[in-house]
Amino acid sequence: MTESQATQEKTGTNPTAAAPEGARTAADVVTPELIAQLTRGVVGSGRTANHTPFTGEKLADLPESTPEDVATAFERARAAQEVWAKTPVRKRAAVLLRFHDLVLARQAEVLDLIQLETGKARLHAHEEVQAVAVASRHYGRKAPAYLKPRRHTGAVPTLTKVTELRQPRGVVGQIAPWNYPLELSVGDALPAFVAGNAVVMKPDTETCLTALWARDLLVEAGLPAEVFQVVLGEGPVVGPELVKHADYVSFTGSTRTGREVAQGAAARLVGVSLELGGKNAMLVLKDADVEKAAAGAVRACFSSAGQLCISIERLYVHESIADAFLERFAARTKAMRLGTSLAYGADMGSLVGERQLTTVTRHVEEAVAKGATLVAGGVARPDIGPYFFEPTILDGVEAPMSVCTEETFGPVVSIYRFTDEDEVIAQANATPYGLNSSVWTKDARRGHEVAARLRTGTVNINEGYAPAYGSVQSPMGGMKQSGLGRRHGSEGILKYTEAQTVAHQRVMPMAPSFGMDDAAYAKFMTTSLSLMKKLRLK
Template identity: 75%
Template structure:
């Protein structure tokens, strides 16, 4: 065992105590037992409850019973829980940063991105939920005579299935708008990163959330996931496109809604008027944050020919200078992959590319001296079909660099994928970059930033097109999806039918004249 692994083992023993696990799993359904592991050592971190079919049903029953009272609370009281959670999260962030690193292997700064994202979401929905959810007046069928109000009701119990790569942001962060909208949530986080989700649940309870309003069930995804969909009134899922299709199919069969954020093969475009130092630094963030295990990270870098040689030189230089490691402290740039399966995928994609004639410009090898699943940040050139790294999502620290001649070419090539999650454009000409952004088929586009500008703008929607998913998180769409709209129309004085002695022909003539008049008067 390496020194780094010995240190990680000692940290795990010191931080993940039996008392902590007992506290975090209090009230968590599970008749069986399962375990989570640390990628920094490959060893178990904790033994956790594993839910059976009966346990999942019981968790939903408790959530459903608690939801009615929670929904009756005024929205401002529910929002106050999010604002208290925001403060507790920032105050106690070191606790969860340690857990995120132990469970994912990512560098501490990348773990802190999760804290930032969840705090932003808590602040936004804590402040704006009353406005998003307030009753809204609409123009009625006829002015004065028809009074119309739109109400927003919670859906009930939301089933939330979250992945391992961002265990705080994609568990708690996505649950917050569902909760403040008056729903209960039953969450199934990935078992390997369950401690982080359990910690977030306990912090929300400390902030005033009733315990049964947020339940957690643990177990194998193919077993517990379908049970969550079976009992939920609405489903959110973040993960692979293949599994997302299965979730959507099961939700559709029950006629319940679903929101899905799925895979990506995201493009980063460097135009010939870009600041190359900033673009190279941005490309490092775009490609290698959280060891590339980020749905919105870049796996394809397109560089305009005139600046390609100089950009690649700077990009390679910065990549080779990254400090690898994941001590429970700031100071490293690049952490571990999260599992043997992820490492095997990365190795297979790089070896396949090299065998097909691709060239490794940086990285390209595992680093067992640092930990069992470390792999160097890798830049490839000469990648082309049918290489795995060309079209399939690697979801690791591997990026292919391509050259292009002009804007039309790169737009076509960037869009030549079934995915459509995120893209990044680097340019010194804002107008040119914005024109290009409008033509890229991705849910978010960042100009002179990797991914954080769009994702961190929580008033604006974030999500994917094509095989990258359905629905959006953040902004109005991110909370209203957790509600059922209801239109209440109150007709006054006259009915929407013949009256005042008019026969059918006379009523139809009156309605025709009225409709023409309303258009002339520019009524909407």
């Protein structure tokens, strides 16, 4: 019996979710025919492979892209983009609405792929389907309004007619991460496409089948195939080449790599949007509903095994309810079912690979060695799969424990008690990150007051992350070292465009005319400017 099995038997925690009889396997899903179909969209002359975290076994042999392949992908995308940009915006938007329907109708296909490539529980994989469907519907409906020409008051009203146009940037280079291979790949590309751009995407090789499936579906929905190019390969090789050719760069990943991407884009004077790391905090105020907060904390901390930029890693609970909260939170955490089945039922899946498992293990073991208390979890579960780790709650965490300040990106949360609200807000803000936060209280007014003082791009009241992320009319992104730019809403599509002002001067020029000399013209303009202020013109 392994140490982790002994621990599980002793505590009775984290049971394994049983696979249904006749459950599908990786071989049933990732067939040679499917691989051949999906990899038609990859520009690559080498060979690589990806693997499933559930077993560590190879899923598929894949094309690998060289720097020359990346250049070819951009050439093809640039030629196709010129034609695509001339397509009326409503026709481009209609592609997204058809894609919306196809994703929902064929979701079982992509849920299998997401699970096999990331190791997620199926319900967590379904979050990606929901997010992509919502984004498709939103930009499919709203893009014409976001992109329509806008009239503005000119320099001289009635004499100057001004129109603001939105021109596509050209070819967007997108570097997508492994943790949300549907939502953070095609989900971010949708507004770029409807704005008239082409996209060259580099998904993570280990989760690229999901992104390639989405590309295949977009083409079926009417997107010209050449407008969406995919390259695969090692990040240090392919990533810089993508930044080298792109007219705009969209990146989701670590803060360290984000800095490198930003430097590469800055050297070429092209725009960039970055969603980076987080050390997100959840504040449970003294009037919070303890039962609801405990249930919400499970979702906030352990969805996708904590491998989510906006998941909670620091949990601040008011001293007066801390014991009651922790009792309920620990009980729910210990009852979570871990599993590998391609079906609903498991509450949490696997970490994605050895690197994540190593980081999680190091953070937990170091914290315990330095005096933290293990309330739940804390051990790997190789009896389920090579990268499984139990959902873990740590109490008594203090600096300089790594788990206190470093992003863990795994199913680990630290509990901190507080009595003073001002102090806990300061503690929540005392991090270089600023991506997401959560506040729990029965007093809506108080919740909004606390939210306004938190330095994070999104704040959720009485939930962990889903309401803010799912509200796609509103911007989502990070403050401080959690990133630049926003996805969703108007900012999420306008970033993929260049603003162009067209000013049409009529009747008289912006210069002395009608016999006026310089002095007379200056007096005329002075009088006009004063009058415009009195008329409250903007």
